[in-house]
Amino acid sequence: MTTDTIEKYYAVLGISESATIMVVKEAYRQKAKILHPDRNKSPDAHEQFILLSEAYACIINIKSGNTLVQVSYEDWIRQNQEEARQRAREYAQMKYEEYKETDEYKNSTAASVVYEHVYFFSAVILMLSPLWGFLYQHWAGFIVGSIASLIFVHYWAGLFTKKIRLNLGSFFKSSIIVIKTKEFIYSSITIINLVVLFRYTLNTQLTFLSFALILILLYSLLFLAIRLETPIIKSCSKFALYFCFIPGIFNLFFLSNFIFSSNPSTEVYSFVHQKYKYPMPSVGRSFGLKSRELEEQAYIILPNNKYREYPWFRVFLNFEEMQFSREISYTFEDGLWGLRVLKRYEFTN
Numbered sequence: 001m002t003t004d005t006i007e008k009y010y011a012v013l014g015i016s017e018s019a020t021i022m023v024v025k026e027a028y029r030q031k032a033k034i035l036h037p038d039r040n041k042s043p044d045a046h047e048q049f050i051l052l053s054e055a056y057a058c059i060i061n062i063k064s065g066n067t068l069v070q071v072s073y074e075d076w077i078r079q080n081q082e083e084a085r086q087r088a089r090e091y092a093q094m095k096y097e098e099y100k101e102t103d104e105y106k107n108s109t110a111a112s113v114v115y116e117h118v119y120f121f122s123a124v125i126l127m128l129s130p131l132w133g134f135l136y137q138h139w140a141g142f143i144v145g146s147i148a149s150l151i152f153v154h155y156w157a158g159l160f161t162k163k164i165r166l167n168l169g170s171f172f173k174s175s176i177i178v179i180k181t182k183e184f185i186y187s188s189i190t191i192i193n194l195v196v197l198f199r200y201t202l203n204t205q206l207t208f209l210s211f212a213l214i215l216i217l218l219y220s221l222l223f224l225a226i227r228l229e230t231p232i233i234k235s236c237s238k239f240a241l242y243f244c245f246i247p248g249i250f251n252l253f254f255l256s257n258f259i260f261s262s263n264p265s266t267e268v269y270s271f272v273h274q275k276y277k278y279p280m281p282s283v284g285r286s287f288g289l290k291s292r293e294l295e296e297q298a299y300i301i302l303p304n305n306k307y308r309e310y311p312w313f314r315v316f317l318n319f320e321e322m323q324f325s326r327e328i329s330y331t332f333e334d335g336l337w338g339l340r341v342l343k344r345y346e347f348t349n
Helices: 003-013 021-035 045-063 071-093 103-127 129-151 153-160 168-179 182-199 208-227 238-259 282-286
Strands: 262-270 276-278 294-296 327-334 340-348
Touching: 003 021, 003 045, 021 045, 021 103, 045 071, 103 129, 103 153, 103 168, 129 153, 182 238, 208 238, 238 340
Parallel strands: none
Antiparallel strands: 262 327, 276 294, 327 340
């Protein structure tokens, strides 16, 4: 596919190359309403609609990351262009209401339907922040909620300016369509990778440098596989490879090492913790709220600076759990792959 062809496709859809997938789908849907032969009686409406559908299929293919290298655009022309045109011809022969029931049209509207419903409910929650604050913390909560509502007024004010059509049945159907998309699947895998990273991977007794070297090795092997044009690699999107596949392999190694560990041993240390003081913001004092200091714990200090190379062994989010404790008990085990892991900890008096 030439650069001119791609630019032509963007022009047909009336969007820029930086447009998001949601913008592409919205542009296609709006253009389809105008150009579908059942609605447009122009002599060339049929061909225009086919070109529109062809452009949409190609741009979505590119935006979804289904093409790993530039030459794949030419592959798309050879392999998918005629299929896209044939599908568009079938859509052009339909009544417009029948066309709206096709997967092509439903997929283009699903994200917008989900977004509209999520926006509506989140905007209502923000608009009613004073009420939630009052129910939770009485008048102090009401004031804080009012401040939050004012800060986000531009967000929830759209409830009164946008035409939002609520239909829970359509919302659930659209949600299923969105869940099946690659974008949603890749985003979910990314979130899972982050959870595994903080919950299991960082409980491995390895230094930051060791983690970094393993990742560099994995990405180097991926780069080599791309250069060799390995068939499996060519069939994957760039986002999937860089942000799902490699982090997934990295985390899977440490997850299996953590789960299938054995030979527990216990270590007990006294510790001290630092106290961080956060005064009430001036905006709160201006409303008559008393200034108070909150203590939060981010880091504990062990004797002889034990485990200084592994700061994740000494970081805890729940200050209340350890604020009156003076000792911590660590339980370590030997991991499946020979790497020592921190299985659990307990604060004691």
